Amino acid sequence: MTTAVLFDNVSRYFGAVRAVDRVNLDIVEGEFFAMLGPSGSGKTTCLRLMAGFEQPTGGHIEIFGETAEGVPPYRRSVNTVFQDYALFPHLSILDNVAYGLMVKGIGREERRKAAEDALAMVKLPGYGARRPGQLSGGQRQRVALARALVNKPKVLLLDEPLGALDLKLREQMQEELKTLQKSLGITFVFVTHDQGEALSMADRIAVFNEGRIQQLGRPEEVYNQPKTRFVADFVGSSNVLSTKLCQTLGLKAPFASLRPEAIAIAPASNGALSLAGTIAGQSFLGATNRVVVDVEGARIAVASPAAHAVPSIGSPVTISFAARDLHPMEDA
Amino acid sequence: MRSEKSNRAPVGLKIAAAGGLAFMHVPILLIFLYAFTTEEKSYQFPPPGLTTQWFGVAWDRPDVWAALTLSVKVASIATATALVLGTLCAAAVSQTRFFGRETISLLVILPIALPGIITGIALRSAFSMADIPFSFWTIVLGHATFCIVVVYNNAVARFRRISGSLIEASMDLGADGFQTFRHVILPNIGTALLAGGMLAFALSFDEVIVTTFTAGQQSTLPIWMLEELIRPRQRPVTNVVAMIVVVVTFLPILGAYYLTRDGDQIAGAGK
Amino acid sequence: MTIVAESIILPERRGAAGRLSDFFWRHPYALLAVLLGPPLLWLGVVYLGSLFALLLQSFFSIDDFSGLINYEFTLATYRQLLSETNLDIIIRTVTMAAAVTLVSALIAFPIAYYAARYARGKWKVLFYLGVMLPLWSSYLVKIYAWKLILAKEGILNWFFEKLNLLWLLDAWLAVPVVGGNSLSVSYTGTFIVFVYVWMPFMILPIQAALERVPTNLIEASSDLGGTPAQTFRHVLFPLALPGIVAGSIFTFSLTLGDYIIPQIIGSSRLFIGQAVYAQQGTAGNIPLAAAFTVVPIVIMGLYLWMAKRMGAFDAL
Numbered sequence: 001m002t003t004a005v006l007f008d009n010v011s012r013y014f015g016a017v018r019a020v021d022r023v024n025l026d027i028v029e030g031e032f033f034a035m036l037g038p039s040g041s042g043k044t045t046c047l048r049l050m051a052g053f054e055q056p057t058g059g060h061i062e063i064f065g066e067t068a069e070g071v072p073p074y075r076r077s078v079n080t081v082f083q084d085y086a087l088f089p090h091l092s093i094l095d096n097v098a099y100g101l102m103v104k105g106i107g108r109e110e111r112r113k114a115a116e117d118a119l120a121m122v123k124l125p126g127y128g129a130r131r132p133g134q135l136s137g138g139q140r141q142r143v144a145l146a147r148a149l150v151n152k153p154k155v156l157l158l159d160e161p162l163g164a165l166d167l168k169l170r171e172q173m174q175e176e177l178k179t180l181q182k183s184l185g186i187t188f189v190f191v192t193h194d195q196g197e198a199l200s201m202a203d204r205i206a207v208f209n210e211g212r213i214q215q216l217g218r219p220e221e222v223y224n225q226p227k228t229r230f231v232a233d234f235v236g237s238s239n240v241l242s243t244k245l246c247q248t249l250g251l252k253a254p255f256a257s258l259r260p261e262a263i264a265i266a267p268a269s270n271g272a273l274s275l276a277g278t279i280a281g282q283s284f285l286g287a288t289n290r291v292v293v294d295v296e297g298a299r300i301a302v303a304s305p306a307a308h309a310v311p312s313i314g315s316p317v318t319i320s321f322a323a324r325d326l327h328p329m330e331d332a
Numbered sequence: 333m334r335s336e337k338s339n340r341a342p343v344g345l346k347i348a349a350a351g352g353l354a355f356m357h358v359p360i361l362l363i364f365l366y367a368f369t370t371e372e373k374s375y376q377f378p379p380p381g382l383t384t385q386w387f388g389v390a391w392d393r394p395d396v397w398a399a400l401t402l403s404v405k406v407a408s409i410a411t412a413t414a415l416v417l418g419t420l421c422a423a424a425v426s427q428t429r430f431f432g433r434e435t436i437s438l439l440v441i442l443p444i445a446l447p448g449i450i451t452g453i454a455l456r457s458a459f460s461m462a463d464i465p466f467s468f469w470t471i472v473l474g475h476a477t478f479c480i481v482v483v484y485n486n487a488v489a490r491f492r493r494i495s496g497s498l499i500e501a502s503m504d505l506g507a508d509g510f511q512t513f514r515h516v517i518l519p520n521i522g523t524a525l526l527a528g529g530m531l532a533f534a535l536s537f538d539e540v541i542v543t544t545f546t547a548g549q550q551s552t553l554p555i556w557m558l559e560e561l562i563r564p565r566q567r568p569v570t571n572v573v574a575m576i577v578v579v580v581t582f583l584p585i586l587g588a589y590y591l592t593r594d595g596d597q598i599a600g601a602g603k
Numbered sequence: 604m605t606i607v608a609e610s611i612i613l614p615e616r617r618g619a620a621g622r623l624s625d626f627f628w629r630h631p632y633a634l635l636a637v638l639l640g641p642p643l644l645w646l647g648v649v650y651l652g653s654l655f656a657l658l659l660q661s662f663f664s665i666d667d668f669s670g671l672i673n674y675e676f677t678l679a680t681y682r683q684l685l686s687e688t689n690l691d692i693i694i695r696t697v698t699m700a701a702a703v704t705l706v707s708a709l710i711a712f713p714i715a716y717y718a719a720r721y722a723r724g725k726w727k728v729l730f731y732l733g734v735m736l737p738l739w740s741s742y743l744v745k746i747y748a749w750k751l752i753l754a755k756e757g758i759l760n761w762f763f764e765k766l767n768l769l770w771l772l773d774a775w776l777a778v779p780v781v782g783g784n785s786l787s788v789s790y791t792g793t794f795i796v797f798v799y800v801w802m803p804f805m806i807l808p809i810q811a812a813l814e815r816v817p818t819n820l821i822e823a824s825s826d827l828g829g830t831p832a833q834t835f836r837h838v839l840f841p842l843a844l845p846g847i848v849a850g851s852i853f854t855f856s857l858t859l860g861d862y863i864i865p866q867i868i869g870s871s872r873l874f875i876g877q878a879v880y881a882q883q884g885t886a887g888n889i890p891l892a893a894a895f896t897v898v899p900i901v902i903m904g905l906y907l908w909m910a911k912r913m914g915a916f917d918a919l
Contacts, residue, residue: 053500066612072628074611075501090519100505103515151505179407264349342831348713353730355710356737356803362758364661366751375754377761417642424638433831436639439646445852446903449876450654450896457660457893458653480642486642506613514914531739532901538741543875557743560752561867567839581800585739589732594890 002029004155004187005050010059012045019045021211022059026185027065027155027189034190034198037208038234043191045197046208047157050189051080056305064154074103079148080157083164085140087132093119093143100151100165103321110165116147121180138169145177149184160192162197174201195235207231210308224259225327231330232257239263248296251271253328260303262325265291266309267318274320275300282310340450360578367575372568386568406552407467407536410475414532415525416477416485423517427499443478451478452545459546462500466548474546475539479532486528486592490521505512527591530584538581553577624635644847658900666845670887680890684898689878693898700858702794704851707802708809711850712843715809720818724852738803746867749796753787753868783870800864801857805850812846813839848910853908859899 007025011018020042035043048054049061052073061068079100087096094115096104101111119125122142132140141161147266148156161177162170178201181188192198197221198205206216207230226232229285230238238257241249246256247327268274277295284290289310291302302319304310311317354426367386369379383494390396396539421440425433443451452538464470494517540554553573560570659764663672664679683689718730739744754756763772776782776789783789816839826835843881862876873894882892 051500051504055504063612067611070629071612072508072625073500074506074508077613080501080503080504082501084495084498086495086497088498088516089502097504099507099515103502103505103507103511117426147505345713345717345721349717352710352714353733357733359745359752359799360737360740362751363744363748376756377751399630417645420638421642424642425636430891436643437873438650442643443646443650445856445907447856447876447899449860449862449879450657450900451650453879453892453896454650454653454657456883457657457889458649460658460791473649475752477646480646508621509627510624511621512902521644538739538743541861554741554743557741557747558863561747569771570747574741574747576745577741581739582650582736585735586732588736594857 003027003062004029004031004064005189006050006061006062007046007049008060010046010049010056010061012042012049015056016314018211020049020056023211023217025206025213027187029187030185031203032178032188032190034192034202034205035208035236036192036195036198036205037195039332042211043206043208044159045211046178047159047189047191050155051078051157054074077153078157079150079151079153079158081144081148081161083159083161085132085144085146087140087143089132091132092128093124093130093132093135096132096143097128097147097150099147114150115146116180118150119143121149122146123176123217137164138173141165145180147184149186153186155187155189158188160191160193162192162194170197177201183301189275190316199235207235209234226257226329228329229255229257237281237301241300241326242298245275245295245298246274246328249326251328253330255257255329257327257329258321258325260290260301261288263300263302263319263321265293265302265304265308265317265319268320272320272322273326274318276316278309278316278319279317281313285313295319336493346443349496355410359391361576364576366571369568369571375567381386388573389566390569390572393402393569395556396569396602397551399551399553402468402550403537403553406471406475407533409472409534411529412478413472413476414483415529417486418480418519418528418532420485421480422487422491426488439485440481448478448539448541449545452542455542456545465548467549468550470546471543471550471552474542475536477512478539482531482535483525483528484577486524486531487521490524494520523591527588530588530591534581538577540545655852657893658742658897659893660890661889661897672889680894683891684894689895692875692878694858695872697902698806699790699794699797699857699874703797703801703858704854705795706798707805707854708851710798710802711805711809712847715806715846716813716843717840718806719810719813719816720821734803734806738807740801743863745800746796746864749792749799749868750787753785753792753795755787759786762839784855787868788870790870793865796864796868797858797861803855804853804857805847808849809843809846812843812849816842847915848913852903852906852910856899856903859902 003026005025005027007023010020010025012024023046026048027203034085035046037043040217043055046150049056050063050068050072052068056069063076068076088099091099094112097115098111098127099119101114101206108112116125116128117126122145124142124146127135127139127143132143135143141164143166144161158177162206163175165173174197177188190198190202199222202219204217205219205222207214207222211229215222215231222231222235226238231238232238236259238259241256241258243254246253249256275295277300279291280294280299282289282308285303287306288303289306289308291304291310293300293302300319333593365379367374368382368384369376370381370383371379383409419441421436425436441558453475455470455477459470498516498520499512502516503509507515538554540552540558543552543555544558551559557570557573557577562567627637658728661671661680662676662678663674664677666673690888714730714734718727718734722730754760760772761770763769772786776785776790781790781794783791786792786795820838820842821834824838860876862874864879865874865877873900879892879895882888882895
């Protein structure tokens with residue numbers, strides 16, 4: 001496996017603000033890699049470091065084994081799909097898509113053909129003569145994609161590309177992006193603050209917070225076994241068990257995570273762990289009921305199948321779960 | 333019902349607004365009327381008769397032509413200089429983050445924020461201290477100084493509308509700094525520069541206060557007008573020239589409006 | 604296609620432009636210096652240099668016998684500036700500037716308000732051009748137009764005569780200070796022309812400020828039982844004030860420094876601009892002329908400082 005992008009202890013400070021703080025990354029060629037985190041967590045700065053819009057304050061970046069520091073964006077075979085698409089308003093769609101080939105000195109006929117092929121690939125054949133202002137948000141997003149892909153980049157960077165689309169279009173584009181990535185085999189690096197998007201699309205996810213990577217792993221690892229309390233909170237809706245509850249359960253770690261789906265409102269059968277509490281609230285979510293149980297003052301969410309009746313608020317209950325679903329965490 | 337009502341202006345407001353606009357326009361319309369009067373010794377109203385003969389007389393006046401030629405030359409070179417300096421300044425202020433941006437903006441605006449007489453006398457005394465004789469170029473220098481701001485304002489407003497990611501997108505697609513300037517920045521600020529240039533031309537073409545201090549014996553068209561105002565020699569010719577000046581300055585204003593009307597800020601709002 | 608380079612990093616740019624581009628990318632401050640250099644040299648050195656040289660001269664004095672400048676630091680010129688005649692000139696000019704500003708605001712407000720609140724589509728464009736064209740019309744032609752209007756045989760006298768109101772005009776001209784032999788040699792005439800020439804500068808800033816007032820604020824006020832007068836006083840006027848102040852920067856400053864309008868239409872009593880012009884020209888007293896220019900600079904400095912505190916610059 002070839003390493004596409006390597007971050008070795010990379011930092012980027014803006015004055016006293018540590019936007020990116022000693023990050024280590026290793027993106028493999030051909031993978032769909034997501035950088036997930038809240039705004040200001042450093043994920044976009046990492047993307048800009050790969051594109052060359054920012055230079056690291058410290059550390060070392062390699063793209064396909066070559067040093068990237070000090071190389072201007074226009075000398076990197078890396079292309080970006082911008083959050084606001086950044087289509088050139090004064091150029092037609094065709095000229096937008098052909099722009100990268102034009103500045104590289106490719107002949108008019110050749111670049112027209114390549115641009116038309118790229119537009120067909122993103123399902124916008126025949127749109128070349130229009131202006132960016134005449135297209136819908138979803139269409140502009142496809143043009144931005146075609147404009148980047150026509151250059152045959154080694155790495156494609158996508159900065160929240162679906163953020164401005166409505167829900168239905170977003171789901172459709174998620175599918176298409178995934179299919180496109182698999183068929184082209186290009187490394188995709190994708191920035192998002194939407195955990196659902198990251199989980200459904202990416203091969204691997206890096207979860208960012210305050211300029212650092214909290215956890216890097218496959219979607220199911222990040223979802224099921226959050227390493228830190230931040231990841232547990234941000235990715236999905238895991239319960240975080242306090243030090244006191246961990247001690248009650250005989251656990252050595254200071255904290256532990258427990259997914260609501262892994263808990264049943266029932267006495268423990270053989271080998272399972274259990275806790276006693278009272279029902280504090282419930283809400284109907286369609287396929288499941290979300291039940292909140294008060295255990296020694298801590299609130300624990302339980303995803304209970306909708307078919308099961310929920311005892312009324314204030315009733316004493318026992319909740320149980322398998323020991324293997326309890327994941328110890330490093331810190332708060 | 334209420335919204336319908338609130339969309340109709342009160343009568344008093346209508347009258348006040350119409351009266352204000354009339355106050356601004358009637359004197360200029362009078363200039364058009366007087367260009368055709370047969371009366372040549374006084375400003376008699378109503379004109380005793382109408383004629384177009386003064387246009388011919390004005391056409392044959394070499395002093396009017398000399399003044400007009402000088403004004404056009406000065407305005408052209410001052411505009412060209414202001415275009416270069418104003419654009420450079422706007423690019424620096426918009427495209428980079430550096431301390432002292434506010435100071436630069438203030439510095440650019442100063443030549444028109446301060447009364448023209450101060451700019452004029454300061455330049456005049458500087459010329460005399462440096463032993464620079466008055467010439468065509470001293471007039472141009474003065475004009476370019478206060479024309480920079482018009483170009484600058486237009487260019488800054490347009491630069492603000494070009495989202496930063498357009499320039500990054502261009503670099504990302506393989507264009508170096510010069511290619512980005514040629515293929516992305518210039519096409520996007522072109523009309524704003526043209527509008528700014530037109531306004532700068534109009535400003536220079538009309539300028540008199542600074543010019544009285546920086547011109548030697550030469551007279552631009554406004555200086556020629558000023559002499560006619562102080563010591564009227566041939567009123568009908570002055571009337572005709574005044575009308576032509578009004579028409580000539582309208583054209584760049586309409587042009588600049590047309591070029592920038594889609595923008596959020598329209599050229600020339602702050603003269 | 605040959606676009607895909609073997610290496611992920613494309614080769615160094617060939618040619619001078621490519622090398623220069625790489626250089627500027629690596630050294631953004633060099634680019635900044637290249638961009639800012641020429642305008643700073645022009646405005647910072649030539650223009651500001653001239654301005655400071657002028658101000659410096661106000662600290663020299665003129666030798667009464669030889670008429671030459673005595674290059675020694677002294678405050679004598681400033682003492683001269685504060686003499687009774689010169690103070691008169693300053694007070695007269697500032698009073699005029701204040702009056703012109705006030706009346707300009709009164710005339711400009713309805714135009715700006717109508718344009719901001721009621722004019723739509725085609726009318727909006729007409730209003731805009733209706734303000735822009737007089738604003739940008741030739742300064743001298745505008746003064747000339749008023750010379751035609753205010754002349755004894757001109758349209759204004761004709762108008763009063765037709766209405767049999769000449770007695771009213773004569774009565775006004777008989778009033779001391781504001782009156783005179785005819786309108787074109789009176790303060791009234793000077794005042795009218797000042798308002799005419801500088802008032803258009805007031806309209807667009809007020810309009811800009813008013814356009815930022817959401818319509819529903821006005822509706823909310825009338826909804827809460829405010830009469831139109833109360834709505835104006837408590838909602839509209841405070842919100843439009845930054846625009847008025849921004850516009851007044853122009854009317855005030857331009858009136859303060861003008862020397863051509865009072866020279867062509869007005870009495871023989873001087874304004875600051877005329878005093879500067881006379882001192883540097885016929886009198887040859889550059890130090891006193893320089894000291895006179897300090898007056899509008901100081902006044903405008905204070906004015907701008909106050910305007911900035913009121914947030915007027917956002918409306919410019």
